[in-house]
Amino acid sequence: MRFAFVSGNPALDLVGTVGSRRDNPVDLLVAPADLEQWVHECDELPDQVTADTETFASALRLREALYQLALDRLQGRRFTPTSLGVLNEAAAGPVPTVELGDAGVRLSGDLRSALAHVARSGITVLADRDACLKECGRSGCTRIYVDRSRGARRTWCGMEGCGNRVKAAAYRARKQAAGQVRLSRKGERARASGRSGL
Numbered sequence: 001m002r003f004a005f006v007s008g009n010p011a012l013d014l015v016g017t018v019g020s021r022r023d024n025p026v027d028l029l030v031a032p033a034d035l036e037q038w039v040h041e042c043d044e045l046p047d048q049v050t051a052d053t054e055t056f057a058s059a060l061r062l063r064e065a066l067y068q069l070a071l072d073r074l075q076g077r078r079f080t081p082t083s084l085g086v087l088n089e090a091a092a093g094p095v096p097t098v099e100l101g102d103a104g105v106r107l108s109g110d111l112r113s114a115l116a117h118v119a120r121s122g123i124t125v126l127a128d129r130d131a132c133l134k135e136c137g138r139s140g141c142t143r144i145y146v147d148r149s150r151g152a153r154r155t156w157c158g159m160e161g162c163g164n165r166v167k168a169a170a171y172r173a174r175k176q177a178a179g180q181v182r183l184s185r186k187g188e189r190a191r192a193s194g195r196s197g198l
Contacts, residue, residue: 008146011122032056049111090119138162
């Protein structure tokens, strides 16, 4: 699996296809085939779509509009009108077909219907004033996610990626600090024994 689906909403997961900081982005969607793969890996979307350059460009516009609107929400600002227009236009598209079978629910449709579903998911989460949206607390990550943890105490987007990195960095910092304390105490003892030998 190339993509992480840890944001708690497919619209926010689409936003998360830009890794690293937005001022120095690492884009995981560089070609239509990447978008096809992302849709395939997202459990809430049709598994077989084809992307052409036009729908690929509209998906990137939707992604950036969702990011801007999520930032607006996080910062308590009015929604940016141009981003609202992009989101609402995408949400007005056709919806995927939903079928129930012995294997569960199956969605089918084209890329436009997948993007309409993503846009509607974005509208749902952005309109929900009780949804606790947060930006990942790890420096270098700008992923926005829905915090559904008890007491809304989650501080990073996902445990496997950012959570493990944060914990590993904290562990290394504690080990380094403990080593410096040991060296400092050893030096103090050496100085003390040197003074007592005078």
